[in-house]
Amino acid sequence: MxxxxxxxxxxxxxxxxxxxxxxxxxxxxxxxxxxxxxxxxxxxxxxxxxxxxxxxxxxxxxxxxxxxxxxxxxxxxxxxxxxxxxxxxxxxxxxxxxxxxxxxxxxxxxxxxxxxxxxxxxxxxxxxxxxxxxxxxxxxxxxxxxxxxxxxxxxxxxxxxLDAPRDNAAGFCSRPGLFAWDRIDPGSQLLAAQLPATLSGAVADLGAGWGYLSSQLLQRCAGVTDLDLYEADARALQPARINLARVPHTARIEVHWHDVTHGLPRRYDAIISNPPFHVDRADRPEWDRRSSRAPPRRCCRTGSRGWWPTGTCPTRRRWRRISGTSRS
Structure with missing residues (x-):
């Protein structure tokens, strides 16, 4: 259609x-x-x-x-x-x-x-x-x-x-047109501050943007062994790679140009995300509902946890049904 x-x-x-x-x-x-x-x-x-x-x-x-x-x-x-x-x-x-x-x-x-x-x-x-x-x-x-x-x-x-990647005022590589390209999004900042140091294993970042959440995850959570960033905007991939290269870590990292509404290719111990509520100026909550379908059971290991920067979005209720637990 x-x-x-x-x-x-x-x-x-x-x-x-x-x-x-x-x-x-x-x-x-x-x-x-x-x-x-x-x-x-x-x-x-x-x-x-x-x-x-x-x-x-x-x-x-x-x-x-x-x-x-x-x-x-x-x-x-x-x-x-x-x-x-x-x-x-x-x-x-x-x-x-x-x-x-x-x-x-x-x-x-x-x-x-x-x-x-x-x-x-x-x-x-x-x-x-x-x-x-x-x-x-x-x-x-x-x-x-x-x-x-x-x-x-x-x-x-x-x-x-103007399209060239460059550091924004917060010191992260970004470029115009990306979500919150010139600053740290408050929701992402709030979520990053709540990530527990004990989070470990294989982690996916859905809608990773220019990589802020993933960079904070690597700094706070030494037990992360695998990190996959999934981002729908191809223009964000290079800044994300640059930002993650600046963080000392031992994790295996992959950055994927991917629409998470089609699901994920593997299982994870944890999934983090600042869901995409908006496309350009339009309020499009259906994008959040669609992105919340990304972590079906085949992508989540038993006992997996999901982390989002809100207590009311549909993803929280969906995650409870899928994995039996959530954090927001």
């Missing part, structure tokens, strides 16, 4: 304003999400890129190939659905221009209450005059055929660098 995604639908309307491309013309879709209009226009030459594992899996289930983009790739058109976070969105705009060929065009769409007008101004600052349409409380925007002399190359380089 296709997700209800007005921005993706409006991107399709923007696409329909442009002349048809030959079937062999290369097209890149950054931040791609499923939408009904893709079935009628997407060709084998299209390249889909998506860092969020549930969206990537949904695209692949529909038959679209989701793969990394090589630096040298150039495309006749580049489509994008930018993230809400301003620095991450600007970095993606710059990346779109890098991958767009001479005389190619860049198209984007976003919800009005998620910065669509600001994104339009940012793209104009990079690429010059634009056209736009509005529908379903969203805005679709596209460039004229790109010319090198109209592109602000200095601004593009500046914004492209």
């Amino acid at each position: 296709l997700i209800d995604d007005p921005a993706a639908a409006v991107l399709g309307l923007a696409w329909a304003q442009l002349p048809p491309l030959p079937a062999h013309a290369p097209v890149l879709f950054l931040g791609a999400r499923p939408s009904a209009w893709l079935a009628s226009v997407a060709a084998p030459a299209w390249h889909f890129a998506q860092d969020f594992k549930p969206h990537a899996d949904a695209l692949q289930a529909l038959g679209y190939s989701v793969t990394p983009v090589a630096e040298a790739e150039r495309h006749a058109r580049v489509l994008l659905l930018p993230p809400r976070q301003r620095q991450a969105a600007r970095a993606l705009l710059a990346r779109a221009l890098e991958h767009c060929a001479e005389d190619g065009q860049v198209l984007l769409a976003a919800a009005n209450d998620e910065g669509a007008r600001s994104l339009q101004g940012d793209l104009a600052a990079l690429a010059g005059p634009l056209q736009a349409l509005t529908k379903q409380h969203c805005r679709g925007v596209w460039t004229a055929p790109l010319r090198a002399e109209r592109i602000n190359h200095a601004l593009r380089a500046e914004w492209r660098a």
